[in-house]
Amino acid sequence: MNLIALVDFVGPKLDFSNVNRQEFLAAFAKYRDTRRKNLAKFLNDSQILPGKVEIPKGFTLTEVSSASTTWSVGSTAVVSMLDMVDKWTSYVIDPDINIPRDKAGVYGKVLNRLADMEEWFGKSPKLAKIANMGSSYVLKVAAVAVSTYNLYSTVTTARHDYQHSVSPTSWASAVSGSTLAVQDALAEVGAIVERHLGSAAMSRVFPQLITTGGTAWKAVQITGIAGHVFASVNVLVMVISGVTTMVSMGTAAAKSYRNGDYAAATFYGIGVVGGAMMVAGGLAFGYALMTAGGAASATGIGATVGVVLFAIGGIIAGISALLAWWKSSDEFQIFARKCFLGDQGDNEPRWGDDPPDWSMANKSSTDSWPIDMQRRGLLNLLGRFKVETEPAATYERGRRYSGDIKFKVTPGYFPDGSSIEFALHEGNGQQTMAAFRWVGYNPAEPITKTELLVDRTYGGMFDPDAMRCYFKVNDGQVKAAITSAPSIKYIDRGDALLASVTVHLGGETNIIRCRKLVMKEGKLYGVTIGDSEETSDIYE
Numbered sequence: 344m345n346l347i348a349l350v351d352f353v354g355p356k357l358d359f360s361n362v363n364r365q366e367f368l369a370a371f372a373k374y375r376d377t378r379r380k381n382l383a384k385f386l387n388d389s390q391i392l393p394g395k396v397e398i399p400k401g402f403t404l405t406e407v408s409s410a411s412t413t414w415s416v417g418s419t420a421v422v423s424m425l426d427m428v429d430k431w432t433s434y435v436i437d438p439d440i441n442i443p444r445d446k447a448g449v450y451g452k453v454l455n456r457l458a459d460m461e462e463w464f465g466k467s468p469k470l471a472k473i474a475n476m477g478s479s480y481v482l483k484v485a486a487v488a489v490s491t492y493n494l495y496s497t498v499t500t501a502r503h504d505y506q507h508s509v510s511p512t513s514w515a516s517a518v519s520g521s522t523l524a525v526q527d528a529l530a531e532v533g534a535i536v537e538r539h540l541g542s543a544a545m546s547r548v549f550p551q552l553i554t555t556g557g558t559a560w561k562a563v564q565i566t567g568i569a570g571h572v573f574a575s576v577n578v579l580v581m582v583i584s585g586v587t588t589m590v591s592m593g594t595a596a597a598k599s600y601r602n603g604d605y606a607a608a609t610f611y612g613i614g615v616v617g618g619a620m621m622v623a624g625g626l627a628f629g630y631a632l633m634t635a636g637g638a639a640s641a642t643g644i645g646a647t648v649g650v651v652l653f654a655i656g657g658i659i660a661g662i663s664a665l666l667a668w669w670k671s672s673d674e675f676q677i678f679a680r681k682c683f684l685g686d687q688g689d690n691e692p693r694w695g696d697d698p699p700d701w702s703m704a705n706k707s708s709t710d711s712w713p714i715d716m717q718r719r720g721l722l723n724l725l726g727r728f729k730v731e732t733e734p735a736a737t738y739e740r741g742r743r744y745s746g747d748i749k750f751k752v753t754p755g756y757f758p759d760g761s762s763i764e765f766a767l768h769e770g771n772g773q774q775t776m777a778a779f780r781w782v783g784y785n786p787a788e789p790i791t792k793t794e795l796l797v798d799r800t801y802g803g804m805f806d807p808d809a810m811r812c813y814f815k816v817n818d819g820q821v822k823a824a825i826t827s828a829p830s831i832k833y834i835d836r837g838d839a840l841l842a843s844v845t846v847h848l849g850g851e852t853n854i855i856r857c858r859k860l861v862m863k864e865g866k867l868y869g870v871t872i873g874d875s876e877e878t879s880d881i882y883e
Contacts, residue, residue, distance in 0.1 A: 505841060505858040506880045578629035581653060585621030588660050592618055595664075599671060601694045603680045603687050610667035617663060620656025624649045674701060674724050682717050700882050722853045723882045725756035730844045730857045731876050735827065738862050740870050743834040748805075748861060752824040752844055759783040760849025762797060763812065763824055767804045767831060767861065770838030775802035777828070779812035781821055781849070805831040839863035846879070856881040 387395055444458050445451065464471040596611035628649025672680070679685055681693050681702075692711035698704035701723040704712040712720075729752070736746025750765050759782060766776035778798035794814060799807035805828045815823040833840050840861040847854055858881065860873030 505860060506877070578625055581625030581628065582622055585618050585623075585625055585653070585656065588618030588621055588656075589615050590618075592660065592664065595667065598697070599667065601697060602672060602677045602699075604671050604677075607667040607670040607672075610663045610670060614660045614663035614667065617656045617659030617661075620652050620659065622656075624651070624653030624656055627652060674699070678702075678717075678721055678724060681712065682721075683714060700880070703882065719851075719853055722756065722848060722851055723855060726846060726848050726853060726855050727755050727879050728757075728844075728846055728855065728857065729753040729876050729878050730842065730859055731874070732842050732859065732861050733874060734862060734872065738870050738872065740864050740868070741835075743832065744840075744862070745830055745832060747827040747829050748831055748840075748842070749827050750825065750842070750844065752846075754821055754824065754846065756848070757781065757821045757846070758849040758851075762847045762849075764798070764843075764845040764847075765810070765812075765826055765828065766800070766843040766845070767828055767833075768802065768841055768843065769804075769833070769836070770841065772838065773802040774800055774843065775804035775807060775828075776800040777807035777810040777826075779824070779826070781814055781824075783819060804833065805829055833862075835864040842873075844879070854883040855879050856883065 444455055446454050464474070592611045592614035596608045596615065599605075599608040599611055626649075630649075677699075680687050681690075682688055687693070691709055692698075692707045693704055694702065694706075694711070696706045698706060698711070702712065702720040703716045703723070704720070705716075731751040731753075733749045734744065734746055735749055736744070738744045738746075748767060752763060754761075754763075760780065762778050762780040764776050764778040766774040768774040776799060777796055779794045780797045781794065794812045796808060796810060801807065809829045810826055812824055812826040814821050815825065831840075840863065841858060842861050843856060843858045845854060845856045857877055857879035859875075859877040860871070862870060862872050864870050
């Protein structure tokens with residue numbers, strides 16, 4: 344080894360002058376690769392080790408997508424900011440609100456600045472109208488679009504994701520957000536109809552619950568049964584939205600704390616405070632509506648406090664969630680932190696009573712994550728894969744499907760001797776399965792190899808003996824496994840057609856599974872084809 348070090352010391356060095364960062368990284372990576380190959384060749388040629396040194400093959404890491412999480416926290420922050428801009432423009436620009444001056448303290452200084460802006464907008468009535476109406480309509484359109492997508496995503500996950508479940512909190516959050524957005528839009532449409540067409544019929548059913556006057560917002564006095572129902576639902580979903588925000592933020596804070604993401608846990612904790620402010624705002628606004636015509640609405644205090652608390656609470660929760668997501672670690676970073684070499688490797692139990700599924704850790708113990716379980720946990724992360732399915736023929740509602748079902752698996756870590764099981768089944772019914780094993784061979788050229796069946800289960804869905812699997816290989820690494828279940832027999836009797844793809848890592852005890860929708864009939868019409876790419880997230 345001293346001779347190797349000497350050769351490396353006196354050998355030619357890289358010239359990194361006049362190169363940019365990307366060129367430097369590419370050149371350095373090539374240098375390290377050449378150095379590693381030379382070291383392996385030297386050790387093998389000298390035969391000073393008991394075995395042959397082999398450079399491990401490269402493979403692609405498969406990570407669980409966080410796009411939905413990114414969308415959720417990002418959309419929350421955007422809508423909250425738009426809501427605050429809408430409230431700010433209403434307060435500063437609305438001609439029915441006169442911002443008081445000459446108040447004492449910091450509060451008075453802020454009011455003086457806002458009053459100056461009110462005066463400036465008063466000199467430009469056209470700009471003031473554009474700013475006020477523009478912020479209001481942009482908010483309403485964005486809120487309806489975002490809440491509709493969130494509700495659609497929740498429903499789709501509940502119906503089509505067979506690896507994860509939707510919590511009651513997620514349902515309540517999606518429904519309450521959509522209700523608030525739709526109610527706000529309907530109230531605005533009712534007001535427009537009344538102004539331009541002179542008909543108050545729609546505004547009586549969908550009344551605008553706040554108005555302006557004096558120095559603040561006011562709660563309107565509701566008349567009629569429909570108006571009272573509309574107002575009650577509005578207040579209820581405001582409170583529910585705040586409660587679900589508190590619960591989801593609290594749950595995320597606890598999970599981040601268990602994972603050692605203390606900064607993210609802190610931000611989520613701040614989000615809990617934002618949710619509490621939303622609840623308080625909803626209750627204050629509800630009180631103002633109930634006492635409209637009395638002291639609360641005469642001064643505007645109840646409505647103003649409710650509106651401001653709810654808006655600021657939403658902003659705090661949205662921005663906190665966004666910052667917490669930004670500070671959160673992925674599974675590989677969590678593994679590095681919690682393993683025996685990590686800075687939290689001595690903490691027991693590692694995750695308390697809720698360890699992540701991939702870790703295989705015990706819930707509570709003085710040795711909750713022994714070294715063999717750490718090894719299995721790392722292999723679970725490295726071995727995750729993606730699955731795509733596609734019917735080869737057209738699936739028609741109410742008719743038997745008898746075509747092929749195509750499978751494509753994009754593996755992660757997939758050593759020699761690994762096997763893949765392809766199974767189809769109706770709901771939780773009996774599976775029909777065919778399994779194939781990969782055996783490595785000459786990695787010199789990108790090639791495709793057909794592997795024969797190594798195991799099967801006859802369930803009546805298709806003939807597993809007629810299947811073949813094609814492994815696409817590049818530089819010795821399996822890049823894809825492609826097969827088709829031939830001439831399946833499926834008709835929807837209330838259960839969806841599902842695919843379960845299972846990978847057994849060669850030479851290991853790890854079993855990694857992906858379960859996804861292939862196709863199903865809609866409740867009322869049409870069919871749903873599960874053509875999305877799903878990532879494995881079940882570990883045994």
